[in-house]
Amino acid sequence: MIHFDNVTKVYTTQKRPALEEVSVDVDKGEFAFLVGPSGSGKSTMLRLILKEEKPTRGNVHIAGKDLARLSNWKVPHLRRRIGCVFQDFRLLPNKNVFENVAFALEVIGKPRRFIRKVVPEVIELVGLEGKGDRMPDELSGGEQQRVAIARAFVNRPQILLADEPTGNIDPATSIGIMKVLDRINRTGTTVVMATHDAAIVDSMRKRVVELEEGVVVRDQTRGVYGQAY
Numbered sequence: 558m559i560h561f562d563n564v565t566k567v568y569t570t571q572k573r574p575a576l577e578e579v580s581v582d583v584d585k586g587e588f589a590f591l592v593g594p595s596g597s598g599k600s601t602m603l604r605l606i607l608k609e610e611k612p613t614r615g616n617v618h619i620a621g622k623d624l625a626r627l628s629n630w631k632v633p634h635l636r637r638r639i640g641c642v643f644q645d646f647r648l649l650p651n652k653n654v655f656e657n658v659a660f661a662l663e664v665i666g667k668p669r670r671f672i673r674k675v676v677p678e679v680i681e682l683v684g685l686e687g688k689g690d691r692m693p694d695e696l697s698g699g700e701q702q703r704v705a706i707a708r709a710f711v712n713r714p715q716i717l718l719a720d721e722p723t724g725n726i727d728p729a730t731s732i733g734i735m736k737v738l739d740r741i742n743r744t745g746t747t748v749v750m751a752t753h754d755a756a757i758v759d760s761m762r763k764r765v766v767e768l769e770e771g772v773v774v775r776d777q778t779r780g781v782y783g784q785a786y
């Protein structure tokens with residue numbers, strides 16, 4: 558599903574590569590953590606997957622497509638197949654929960670009847686049933702992140718990227734967020750999550766890809782946050 562083939566990324570303003578000869582494959586339906594210190598290249602990998610950046614050398618394939626050969630007008634189509642969740646939720650403050658999730662479908666022209674059917678289903682999937690008419694500022698951080706996940710998933714993307722989704726959330730609430738991501742993964746969605754949250758990584762026992770200064774230094778099938786030897 559996600560295929561990095563010897564990818565090097567050098568930002569024009571930097572001497573040191575942000576990623577250096579990275580080769581990683583994430584299969585359909587897999588759950589992979591990206592870990593590593595600040596500046597090790599995790600967000601750069603996520604940006605390459607979205608074609609927000611281009612590799613300096615090497616190739617990125619997403620769902621069988623070589624992104625270097627994907628014309629610019631097809632990039633929005635690629636991004637529709639990839640849901641994104643961020644540390645800072647990024648909800649629309651003037652829309653309620655239902656409207657925040659519905660908006661993701663309105664902008665891609667889905668009919669209102671379809672929206673009225675699927676939005677409540679996804680709100681329930683993330684555990685927010687009965688809260689559709691709450692405004693973001695009437696929700697806890699954990700609940701806001703659940704809305705952001707619902708919005709990212711409502712279009713049933715093949716891939717869900719999460720960049721530090723528990724970064725602004727206390728540990729107890731983070732467990733609930735991980736349960737939601739796990740539920741989404743079990744529907745067959747490939748999940749890639751960049752994180753510094755050692756407790757979460759250790760509790761999930763999923764694949765761990767560790768970066769250090771842009772180089773993959775570890776790739777473990779059922780890994781933990783720190784070195785497991």
Ligand SMILES: Nc1ncnc2c1ncn2[C@@H]1O[C@H](COP(=O)(O)OP(=O)(O)OP(=O)(O)O)[C@@H](O)[C@H]1O
Pocket residue numbers: 568569570571574575593594595596597598599600601602
């Ligand atoms: N747009 C950019 N222009 C120039 N350099 C950048 C850019 N984005 C990232 N970098 C550099 O590339 C390297 C990797 O950064 P990246 O953001 O991918 O790391 P990260 O592992 O996601 O860090 P964090 O955990 O802090 O989010 C860093 O040295 C960073 O300064």
